[in-house]
Amino acid sequence: MKFKTFILAMACASSLAPQAAFAEDDNVLAYVRILGDTFELQIQAIEYVLAEGGVYTSNAVRHSMDILSTADMLNYVVGKEMSKPERAVDMDKWPWSTREEFVKLSEANWQAAKDLVGITENWVATGNNAGVAEGVQHLRRTCEACHSGDNSLNK
Numbered sequence: 792m793k794f795k796t797f798i799l800a801m802a803c804a805s806s807l808a809p810q811a812a813f814a815e816d817d818n819v820l821a822y823v824r825i826l827g828d829t830f831e832l833q834i835q836a837i838e839y840v841l842a843e844g845g846v847y848t849s850n851a852v853r854h855s856m857d858i859l860s861t862a863d864m865l866n867y868v869v870g871k872e873m874s875k876p877e878r879a880v881d882m883d884k885w886p887w888s889t890r891e892e893f894v895k896l897s898e899a900n901w902q903a904a905k906d907l908v909g910i911t912e913n914w915v916a917t918g919n920n921a922g923v924a925e926g927v928q929h930l931r932r933t934c935e936a937c938h939s940g941d942n943s944l945n946k
Contacts, residue, residue, distance in 0.1 A: 826864055830858060830862075836850070838927060848915060851914060851923070852908065852912050855910075858904045859907075862904045865897060896933070896937040897937065899936065902933075906929070907927065907930055
């Protein structure tokens with residue numbers, strides 16, 4: 792239990808880390824791409840562990856917590872940091888037309904990431920991996936929705 796609390800505290804603390812100011816759209820885009828790559832690699836790690844199992848199964852929770860932490864960072868950078876007047880960016884470079892649209896999409900993504908944490912915790916605790924593949928696919932759909940600007944997941 793102490794280990795779980797420690798991991799949760801670390802995930803929360805890491806969401807406070809991205810305090811850098813971004814003066815140019817290109818810098819923001821570059822950082823957001825890095826965060827997107829982090830998402831993808833953590834998802835691939837969960838998929839690998841699901842397929843291979845074994846000694847790495849317990850890492851599924853860590854990977855899902857990292858995904859949730861990354862969702863927090865994306866929400867901070869794109870949803871809050873970019874909304875400051877001194878950091879206004881050209882919305883034409885993004886797949887969604889308004890920050891409000893991004894907020895809806897990112898909330899769906901964050902919720903899918905949070906749900907995946909619960910699913911992987913159950914897997915590690917019980918050995919039953921039912922729902923993991925579906926949880927990962929749902930998370931992927933929320934990623935794709937944000938990349939395409941498709942707000943249908945929120946209707």
